[in-house]
Amino acid sequence: MLSPSPIVPVILAGGSGTRLWPISRDSLPKQFQSLASDRTLYQEALERVADPTIFTAPLVLTHEDFRFFARRQASDIGIEATVALEPTRRDSGPALIAAALLAQRIAGEHCLVMSLAADHVVGDRPLFRDAVFKAASAAAAGNIVTFGIKPTAPRTSYGYIRPGTPLEQDGSYAVDTFVEKPNTATAERYVSEGYLWNSGNFMFPAALLIEEATRFEPEIVEAVRAAVDNAAEDLGFLRLDVKAFGAAPAKSIDYAVMERTRRAAVIEGVFSWSDIGSWNAVHELGESDVAGNVTRGAVALLDSRNSYVRSDGPLVAAVGLDGISVVATEDAVLVMPTSRSEDVKPLVAKLKAERHVQANEHLKAHRPWGTYQTICRGDRFHVKKIVVEPGGRLSLQKHYHRAEHWIVVKGTAEVTLDGKVFEVRENESTYLPLGGVHRLANPGKIPLELIEVQTGSYLGEDDIVRIEDVYNRN
Structure with missing residues (x-):
C-alpha cells in the first residue's frame, strides 16, 4: 500500500457524451462504448484501478439510466464494484462530495480518494502508476491533488493549470492558477510557459475535501450529506435520496472547491491522456495508414x-x-x-x-433483461428483434393501443398472458391481444431471440403500463 490510508477509487460514469454522436447517445453514452480498444472506456478505467495492493474495490457513481450497464460491464471483466446512483445530474461538485462521504463508509474517515472520469483514455500504465504514487503522497500530506498532463500540443479544447511553488513531495506543486480553455495564441503561450492540461481527475483525503467544500459551499454539503444518509439499497445498487440530492446546487468541483481552496496541488502526469471529447481526438488516437x-x-x-x-x-x-x-x-x-x-x-x-429520435436513442436499445432492435417501422406496425438474456424477465405489463405477435427463432420463451403461463419454442409463435396482461421471460441457459410484430394505433414505448417489474422501473 502506498500510504497508511487506503485509496478508494471512484469512477464518475454519468455523462452523456454528445460530442461523439452518432456512436454516443443519451441512451448509451461514450463511456460504455469501445472507442479506443476492445474494452469500453469505462472498463478501461476500472482496470486502471484493479490492483488490490493499492486500491479498494471501486466505487462507481452513475445515473439511474446507466446502472445496469455499470454493473454488467464491470462484472464482464471480473470486477465487483459498489454502484451508487445519482438521481439527477448536479455536476461534479455534488458527485465528488457524495463520493467522499461514501468512501469514508467503505474505508474509514481518513481514507484517500482517487476520482477518475470513466470516459478518458490513458496510456502508459507504468507512468500512470508513478503518477498515482506521487499524487497519493501529496494528498496524504494534506492536499487536494489534481492530475495535470504535460501538453503535447497547444490544445484549445482543454483547461490549463499553472504550477506554482514545488511541494515537499516529489513531483508535486501548489496550484498557482486554473485557467479556462484558451484561444490558439494563448494556448501556445501556456505550453511555452510550462502550464499543464487540466485532466479533471483528482486524489484527495476524503475528510479534507468535505472540510473545504463545507467552507465554500455549505448548502451543497448539507444536501449531499442528507442524500447519502438517506440512501437506500435497491437491487444491489445504492440509490441516493432523490429529494435531498436534487436540492444540491449544480456546480463543478473546480468552481465549488479547487479554484478557491489554498490546499490545491498538482502533479505532472507524463502518461498519454485524452478526454476523447471529439471525433478529432478519436482520429488522433487511432493507428493511421501511410x-x-x-x-x-x-x-x-x-x-x-x-x-x-x-x-x-x-x-x-x-x-x-x-x-x-x-x-x-x-x-x-x-x-x-x-x-x-x-x-x-x-x-x-x-x-x-427537431425531435429526431436518432438524437437520443440507438437503433438497438439496451435493457436490464437484454436488448431490442428495430427491423422495420411503418404507420401502424413496428417490427423488432428482441434478445432476452438467460434468467431475464420483462415486466408484467399491458398496452392500451397495440397488440403484439411473438415468433421465437432461438431458445425457449416463458410467456405469461392473463394469468396463464406457457412455453413457446423455436419456430413457434403466440399472439398477445390489446390490453392483455403479459410477461416474457427466458428460463433457459442460452439467449432467447424472437421477432416481435406490433400493430395498433399508437406504438410508442410510453404505451407500457408496468404492473410488476423485477428491476424496479417506473
Missing part, C-alpha cells in the same frame, strides 16, 4: 488522406476525402471536416429540437 487515414469497420477508401472513417453498420466507400470525418451507424451518418468536430454538440442540440 496517407494519414484511420478507419474502423466496413470501410473502403480511394485516393483519400488525413481522414477518419468508421462504420458500425453499412459499408462506407469514399473517394477523394481530405481531412474529413465520416461516422456511420445503422440509422445515422455524420459527415464533416475533422476540424469542425467541436460543432457536433450544437448539431445534436438541433436534432433534438
Whole structure:
C-alpha cells in the first residue's frame, strides 16, 4: 500500500457524451462504448484501478439510466464494484462530495480518494502508476491533488493549470492558477510557459475535501450529506435520496472547491491522456495508414488522406476525402471536416429540437433483461428483434393501443398472458391481444431471440403500463 490510508477509487460514469454522436447517445453514452480498444472506456478505467495492493474495490457513481450497464460491464471483466446512483445530474461538485462521504463508509474517515472520469483514455500504465504514487503522497500530506498532463500540443479544447511553488513531495506543486480553455495564441503561450492540461481527475483525503467544500459551499454539503444518509439499497445498487440530492446546487468541483481552496496541488502526469471529447481526438488516437487515414469497420477508401472513417453498420466507400470525418451507424451518418468536430454538440442540440429520435436513442436499445432492435417501422406496425438474456424477465405489463405477435427463432420463451403461463419454442409463435396482461421471460441457459410484430394505433414505448417489474422501473 502506498500510504497508511487506503485509496478508494471512484469512477464518475454519468455523462452523456454528445460530442461523439452518432456512436454516443443519451441512451448509451461514450463511456460504455469501445472507442479506443476492445474494452469500453469505462472498463478501461476500472482496470486502471484493479490492483488490490493499492486500491479498494471501486466505487462507481452513475445515473439511474446507466446502472445496469455499470454493473454488467464491470462484472464482464471480473470486477465487483459498489454502484451508487445519482438521481439527477448536479455536476461534479455534488458527485465528488457524495463520493467522499461514501468512501469514508467503505474505508474509514481518513481514507484517500482517487476520482477518475470513466470516459478518458490513458496510456502508459507504468507512468500512470508513478503518477498515482506521487499524487497519493501529496494528498496524504494534506492536499487536494489534481492530475495535470504535460501538453503535447497547444490544445484549445482543454483547461490549463499553472504550477506554482514545488511541494515537499516529489513531483508535486501548489496550484498557482486554473485557467479556462484558451484561444490558439494563448494556448501556445501556456505550453511555452510550462502550464499543464487540466485532466479533471483528482486524489484527495476524503475528510479534507468535505472540510473545504463545507467552507465554500455549505448548502451543497448539507444536501449531499442528507442524500447519502438517506440512501437506500435497491437491487444491489445504492440509490441516493432523490429529494435531498436534487436540492444540491449544480456546480463543478473546480468552481465549488479547487479554484478557491489554498490546499490545491498538482502533479505532472507524463502518461498519454485524452478526454476523447471529439471525433478529432478519436482520429488522433487511432493507428493511421501511410496517407494519414484511420478507419474502423466496413470501410473502403480511394485516393483519400488525413481522414477518419468508421462504420458500425453499412459499408462506407469514399473517394477523394481530405481531412474529413465520416461516422456511420445503422440509422445515422455524420459527415464533416475533422476540424469542425467541436460543432457536433450544437448539431445534436438541433436534432433534438427537431425531435429526431436518432438524437437520443440507438437503433438497438439496451435493457436490464437484454436488448431490442428495430427491423422495420411503418404507420401502424413496428417490427423488432428482441434478445432476452438467460434468467431475464420483462415486466408484467399491458398496452392500451397495440397488440403484439411473438415468433421465437432461438431458445425457449416463458410467456405469461392473463394469468396463464406457457412455453413457446423455436419456430413457434403466440399472439398477445390489446390490453392483455403479459410477461416474457427466458428460463433457459442460452439467449432467447424472437421477432416481435406490433400493430395498433399508437406504438410508442410510453404505451407500457408496468404492473410488476423485477428491476424496479417506473
